[in-house]
Amino acid sequence: MVGMKIKRLIFNALASQITEPKISILIGPRQVGKTFLLKELEQEAQKQGYKTRYFDLEQPPDMLSLGPTEKEQYDTLVSSGDVIFIDEMHLLKNISHIFKVIHDSKHRVKIFASGSSALEMHKHLKESMAGRVIMNRIFPLTIEELRQVQGFKDENVLIEGAMPGLINCVDLEKKIDELQSIVSLYISKDIKSLVREENIRAFNHLMYLLAEKQGSIVVAANLANEIDLSKPTVEKYLEILSQTYVCHTLNSYAKNLSNELKKSKKYYLFDLGIRNSLLKDFSSIENRADAGFLKESFVALNIMRQLKPNMEARFWRTKHGDEVDFILIKNRRPFAVEVKSELSKPEIPEGLKKFLNSYPEAVGAIVFNNNLTESIEYSNRRVNFLPWTQAVKIDFLQTVL
Secondary structure (H helix, E strand, C coil), X not given: CCCCCCCCCCHHHHHHXXXXXXXXXXXXXXXXXXHHXXXXXXXXXXXXXXXXXXXXXXXXHHHHHCCCCHHHHHHHHHHCCCEEEEECHHHCCCHHHHHHHHHHCCCCCEEEEEECCHHHXXXXXXXXXXXXXXXXXXXXXXXXHHCCCCCCCCCHHHHHCCCHXXXXXXXXXXXXXXXXXXXXXXXXHHHCCCCCHHHHHHHHHXXXXXXXXXXXXXXXXXXXXXXXXXXXXXXXXXXXXXXXXXXXEEEECCCCCCCECCCCEEEEECCHHHHHHHHCXXXXXHHCCCHHHHHHHHHHHHHHHHCCCCEEEEEEEECCCCEEEEEEEECCEEEEEEECCCCCCCCXXXXXXXXXXXXXXXXXXXXXECCCXXXXXXXXXXXXXXXXXXXXXXXXXXXXX
C-alpha cells in the first residue's frame, strides 16, 4: 500500500532556490520532513533537466563514497551532478569549509543539505559561510497541510500533533507508537552524544516536566531541584533542547513597570503530539483539564513558525498576576495576543486591558478563542477576536506591526 503524501506549503519556496547559487540548508527537529522535502526537491530538479545526486550521510556507503579527505569529498561533490542533496550534513567533518570552497569555486553546483542539530550546525557553519547560505527552518505540518488528510478534524492537532509520520497511521494506537519512537530516536541520536550516560534519565525527567508545565512560567532553579541536578546543568540541557529545535523558549516582556517579571521564561515543546506522548495522555479534548493550555500551545507554535527576522515573541506578566499570553514585537513595537477558550461575547480580558493601558505604543491585540469572530476598539486600538485555528496565518499583522 502506497502511503499518502502531503503537499508541503514550503515546497515552492524551496524549489525556487534550485537556481540560487547559495547553499540551501534545511534545519529542524528530527522527523519533521526534511528528508521528504530533499527527495521531493531532487525529483523537481530532475524534472527541470538537472543531473542530481543524493547523499544520506547516516548510510555508510554514501559516507564512504565521498572519500576520507576534504579534497576527495570536494572532487566527488562537484563532479556528481548539477544539484547535490546531502542529508544529515553535520556528520561530515569540516563541511562548512567544503561548502565554502564549492560556493566560491568556478563549479556551478547547487547544494541542498539538511541537519537536525543547531549545535552541530553552528560548529560547522561559522562566520566564513556568511552570505553563502540560505537557512530554511522546517516545522511540523501546518493545520492547512493536515486538512489534506481524509477524516482530519482541526481538534486532532491538539491531541496528536502534526508530525508528518502520523498521516499514514490508521488508528490512534499506531500514532502513539510513532510518537514514542520519535522521542526515543531523539534521545538515542541527538542526546546521547551531548549528555552524560548517567544523566539521560534526568534529561528525560526534564522533558516530562517541560511537557507538564508547558505554557506556565518556569524557573530553572525549581526544575533543578525537582530532578536533582545543578542549575547550570539544567540550563545547559534547556539550551540543548533549544539548539536541537525541540523546545521554544519565550522570555518575559518588561519595559515600563517595576513590578513586571523580567527574568521568567516559558517553554513550548515543538509539537503537541510529542508533548502528549511524554505525558502519556491522549484523551480527547472534551475530557482534558489542560484543553486551554493545548490551544494556547497551538497558538504559540504557530506564532513561532511565522516570526520574521525583525520580530520576536515574548509573554507579559506582573508580580500581581496580570498577564498576556504573548507579546509580538516588530521593530520594537508590541502587539498583544491572548488565548481564551470560551467566549460568548467580545469581552477584553483584564490582563490585556492593563497591558494596553500600560503600553500606549502597543499597536493592538488579538484574542483567540473557540469560535467568536468580532472586532472592537479599546483605548483607540483595534482588538480582534478570532477562532484559535486562525493562528495558522497571521500575515495581516505585517500591516499593523
